[in-house]
Amino acid sequence: MLVEDMVDTYDNLTVKTLLMLKWTADHCSQVSYVVKVDDDVVLNVRALSRVLAGAAERGWPLVGRLLRRPAPFRSPSHKWYVPRWLYPEDALPEYLSGPSYAVAGSALRPLLRAALKTPLLPLEDVLTTGVAADAAGLARHHVPGLDVFPSLLWLTRPCLARASLSTGSLTAREIRAIWDTASRPPAGLCWLLDRLGIIDQGREW
Structure with missing residues (x-):
């Protein structure tokens, strides 16, 4: 620091x-x-x-x-x-x-x-x-994907943030939810989107 x-x-x-x-x-x-x-x-x-x-x-x-x-x-x-x-x-x-x-x-x-x-x-x-x-x-x-604004959908599907390089204007609770979700293997809708390559940057977390 x-x-x-x-x-x-x-x-x-x-x-x-x-x-x-x-x-x-x-x-x-x-x-x-x-x-x-x-x-x-x-x-x-x-x-x-x-x-x-x-x-x-x-x-x-x-x-x-x-x-x-x-x-x-x-x-x-x-x-x-x-x-x-x-x-x-x-x-x-x-x-x-x-x-x-x-x-x-x-x-x-x-x-x-x-x-x-x-x-x-x-x-x-x-x-x-x-x-x-x-x-x-x-x-x-x-560079696409840098400084993306969060959508309302992210409140229920935080894994969608994995499609971006950086996401701003978040609360501490939202940051934690995105980090926890992005750090786990995708499931459900997020698994499908990941398989389609839509949120493939999530593999880099």
Whole structure:
């Protein structure tokens, strides 16, 4: 566990993420990838490792769920509010969704150098994988199955989460249910879907 000298607030998530990337660049720069994951995410580590091995062969610097220039939220009551004075453009840059994405070890220092020259935004994924990545000339690559939102069906069939590489916006109870179910051999409907190859990533748990 790493503890940095900073105020741990949601608006400082950008600072926390950059400090994490800096520590990795200083101590583990030889890694193929570092994966940033929120604490409400279930991660299929083995399946993601296999995907990232393929991404490394292709030389992909940034990997995740790509969001293509969405409009910023302008309502002050919204969790991800971005005032126009802070970001005047009508569309955000392309970026990778924040709950889980991967940064190649070779991209860490260029990304950090660019981020230090970028006005701070409270949206860490937008700043890190969007604005700073553009400034550093780092390409983003979309990977299906990363940062999937849970469906209502998962409340009764947690094994369906095995079809994803990572699943976010979960409660602690939902995380436990998915983990327990995904860690057991599939049965019933999940066995059929597994045999059909629909949730074959579940074999990687």
